[in-house]
Ligand SMILES: Cc1cc2nc3c(=O)[nH]c(=O)nc-3n(C[C@H](O)[C@H](O)[C@H](O)COP(=O)(O)OP(=O)(O)OC[C@H]3O[C@@H](n4cnc5c(N)ncnc54)[C@H](O)[C@@H]3O)c2cc1C
């Protein structure tokens with residue numbers, strides 16, 4: 001089984017988010033970048049599926065050279081090889097087209113993405129890739145089982161779950177629960193240095209959307225503390241002041 | 246200019262998020278002096294469909310056959326894209342629900358449209374350009390996305406826009422689309438839905454608890470509080486990781502993002518990854534025995550104290566209040 005895992009390079013979950021250029025650009029100064037946590041789940045699942053010679057795992061990233069550290073980390077976790085499409089991501093349409101072009105030339109059985117990237121939270125790339133390849137997609141999978149060419153997926157729905165099946169190839173966006181995140185061991189880290197990382201030039205694709213402005217949420221006023229002996233007072237505040245009950 | 250709104254049903258019924266998208270699309274239609282057309286897929290009764298008129302749709306297209314009774318995103322995307330072309334829609338609105346998230350990008354790709362995911366407010370329109378505010382960096386910021394493609398798709402965050410009744414009526418018309426057999430490559434085997442539970446992403450009130458609760462056996466008081474409030478229950482990540490609660494209740498950066506009117510956090514420290522999923526809640530109440538817990542810094546109201554003592558008291562006080 002040939003598996004492609006799409007990796008996005010995002011600010012560490014503890015990063016303080018600030019902006020520059022009159023709030024039109026994300027300030028990367030001092031920010032540590034990591035593999036998108038959902039992509040780490042996707043990669044861990046891929047490595048699990050490929051274990052024991054049952055398949056190969058390729059990771060792909062659309063990014064400039066600054067993402068190489070994140071790609072090496074993915075190789076350390078257990079991907080066999082990596083591809084970087086050399087371009088600064090412009091929008092989901094642009095990124096998805098680059099990935100779809102590569103996938104078209106390399107016939108993968110399974111394409112995994114994260115359910116969304118934690119920077120722009122678009123949840124777009126995987127489903128667009130699937131549409132461009134004209135194959136099925138499931139955008140938020142909580143469980144994936146594969147037997148021969150059939151995949152069984154549990155997907156999240158409001159207030160419950162849906163179980164569905166499909167034939168490979170398919171694009172699946174992974175959420176918490178699909179796999180335990182794998183931590184790279186020493187051997188993985190050593191071998192990651194010599195695993196192939198191919199850099200390909202991007203194809204020309206138009207841009208459909210772009211961010212023009214950022215803002216940070218207005219800070220909440222200071223907390224109103226209610227004495228633990230006067231719980232009734234909280235009820236009054238929620239009713240009279242906050243008007244939420 | 247013409248506007249299409251896709252209205253999702255659950256077992257043949259429209260829920261609040263359906264009326265939200267129609268109301269939202271209606272406001273865009275009004276701002277651009279055009280009529281609003283809605284499309285529904287699956288088995289929905291005529292009067293339920295016609296009721297969308299009361300939220301501003303002047304026409305409702307309905308597509309229904311055996312094969313479409315459960316959600317198949319490829320087929321649904323094909324139908325909606327075809328309807329959009331049919332009425333020359335340049336704006337398409339749908340809910341950023343779990344199914345909507347899988348649908349919107351596929352429709353956008355078919356139409357070579359720009360997609361604004363998870364819109365939080367009405368767009369601003371400037372000539373051919375449309376700008377939409379959405380959450381970014383897991384709720385740590387907002388981004389305004391400018392859509393420049395000729396066709397625009399907007400998926401609306403649940404709970405972000407108030408429903409508005411217009412008193413209007415809608416004509417219901419059947420719609421048929423050409424769907425390829427390859428559009429039916431996923432097959433739904435089973436749907437498990439706790440019907441007695443309020444769905445977390447749509448809930449107006451959420452009662453959430455963390456590791457401070459010590460063990461799964463202590464969730465009775467959380468459920469009771471949620472019951473009195475008509476709230477959904479949620480939890481922090483370590484709680485679902487430990488199997489105390491199902492993963493579907495886990496909120497935060499790697500879980501579900503919620504923005505209810507009221508979020509009550511009990512025995513949760515307020516780690517940045519947890520806040521990422523809840524900080525857009527309109528009002529936040531924190532109950533924690535540690536006055537230094539970071540959650541108090543982003544709360545509107547707080548009680549410092551032992552959850553085991555305060556939660557039952559709060560439930561009692563609410564019962565008394567509801568009794569009035
Ligand atoms: C990549 C990554 C992603 C993550 N994603 C998420 C996520 O999506 N969601 C999430 O929640 N976490 C997430 N986390 C974990 C997060 O960092 C915290 O560890 C977690 O939120 C802590 O959960 P907690 O507040 O329940 O537990 P704790 O931090 O252990 O806090 C328990 C709190 O309960 C209080 N308490 C104890 N006893 C009582 C009592 N009797 N009465 C009242 N209060 C009491 C304590 O004072 C304390 O504040 C993530 C972490 C990483 C690294």
Ligand SMILES: Nc1ncnc2c1ncn2[C@@H]1O[C@H](COP(=O)(O)O)[C@@H](O)[C@H]1O
Pocket residue numbers: 005006007008009036038039060061062063089092095112113114115116117118120121122123124125126
């Ligand atoms: N620049 C990128 N390169 C490779 N994969 C990406 C990139 N951006 C997003 N993805 C993948 O698409 C998923 C959804 O991303 P998004 O649509 O940005 O929320 C991510 O979890 C990744 O798997």
